[in-house]
Structures are given as C-alpha cells and as structure tokens.
Amino acid sequence: MLAMNYVQFHVGDWDSSTRLLSPLEKGVYIDLLMLYYSVERPLMRSECERISRAYAPEEKAALEYVLDRFFHREGDVYAHRRCDEEIAKAAEKSEKAAKSAQARWNKGSRGKKASDANANDMQNGCTCNADADANGMQTHSERNADAMLTNNQEPITNKETERKKKEKRQAITHAFNLDLLPSEWADYAKQVRPDLDTQTVFADFVFYFTQGRGAGELRSDKGWNQSWQGWVRRQKETRNAKPAGSTAHQQPEVFDEAYYEGSMNPDGTANWG
DSSP: OOOOOOOOOOHHHHHHHHTTSOHHHHHHHHHHHHHHHHHTSOEEHHHHHHHHTOOSHHHHHHHHHHHHHHOEEETTEEEOHHHHHHHHHHHHHHHHHHHHHHHHHHHHHHHHHHHHHHHHHHHHHHHHHHHHHHHHHHHHHHHHHHHHHHHOSSOOOHHHHHHHHHHHHHTSOEEOOOOSOOHHHHHHHHHHOTTSOHHHHHHHHHHHHHTSTTTTOEEOHHHHHHHHHHHHHTOOSOOSSOOTTOOTTSOOTTOOHHHHHHTBOTTSOBOOO
C-alpha cells in the first residue's frame, strides 16, 4: 500500500462529469473518491454507506446514483477506473523512485565500504610502517650503543675531559706575550744547559720574538714551549754572564739564528732530526 497523500485534481474533468449532480450527490462522490485513494483499492458496500452517512432516504438515493454512474461493481466491491489508473501511476512512480533511491543507497554503501577499506588499508599500512620505522630506529640505536660500548670500553672521566680542554686551549695560536721566565722553562734550561745564564737567554728569546725577526709569529702554548726548548738547545757556547756593555735585547753571538730557524717547523714546533 502506497498510502497516497496526494492526488491530482483535474478541475475540467471534475466539472464536466459532475455538472448535473446535486450538491448532495457531489458530496457523496467526493467522499467516496477520497476513501478510494486512501485505501488504494475497490470499496466495499458497507464502507460506502459508512463514509457517505447514507441513512436518510435521499442520502441513500444519492449514494445509489453515484455508485451506479461512476463505479463498476465487481462482486461485493465497487471499483473506479480513473482511481485505479492514478493509483497505478503513483505505484509505478513510487517503485521507480524506490529503485532509484536503492541504487543511490547501494552506490553510497559501496563507496563507503571502499572508503572504509582504503582507510583500513592506510591505517594498517601506517601502523606497519610506523612499527617498521620504530623497529629500524631501535635496531639502529642498539647498533650505535653496541658500537659505542666497543669503541669506548671505559667511560670518559673528568680528568680526560680536562685534558682534552687543555689540549684545545694549547692548540690556539698567539703571539709571544711573556715578560717573566716561566719556572718550567727555567727548570728545563738548567737541566739541559746548566752552563747558560738562563735569564740572559730568556731576554734574548723575548727580544727576538717581540722586536726581532720573529716578531709577529704565532704559536700555541705548546709551540712556544718547544720554541724555547729549541732556543736553549741551540746555544753554541757557555756564557755565565753577559759581557760588559751588552744589553738583553741584543742578538747574542752565541746564538745562530739561521741554524735555529732551519730547525723549527712553521707552527713553532721543533724539528731536531
């Protein structure tokens, strides 16, 4: 059953077919039509009497006239050709509409299933990729950790860190800037060349690298230390005291500059081979 809630009302057809009817007969006819469209089937006699409220003689006469003129009796029911045609048209439209709607729903359902499947595949793929990446990162981290344990059997101590910092500081080059003889330099000179006047040798060293040919040269702390050691070792003769009239900034006769410079590397380290 379609449960028709709407029918087309053709004014011209209605007027031409009911122009000779009385108002009472028109009322009975319209009531029967509305019931017919509502139940979407031929009407029983009892339904016709009840809907038209045909109790009085004139009401019963009006009902009989309408049924006889506009309806076709089929056994115990009364059928109406125009109503059956309209109901059939409505049913056909409804069926087509239902099929169209079902097709749309099916298409949407397939699309949703495909979308859900793609989403699941993407999610599974992302999950797998994420797991693989995580496993790869973990494996890589574990390999790095193993390599670190293999290459560094002992942990880096604070002492070793300080040693590296000291070496880094010593690697920074600078011009000679000492005015006083460092104690370790003096100890080295006394140990290697006890015959020398250490202060005089240091004064010559200072003059050479601040005002002499070595002025402006850059060394690291380690380089300046090696330069001092080379300077001491290259002294040619013993001189316990400065000659009268000499000054600390004069180039000493006991030192051969060419010999010294030829034995030094560009960075100030000694080349005594």
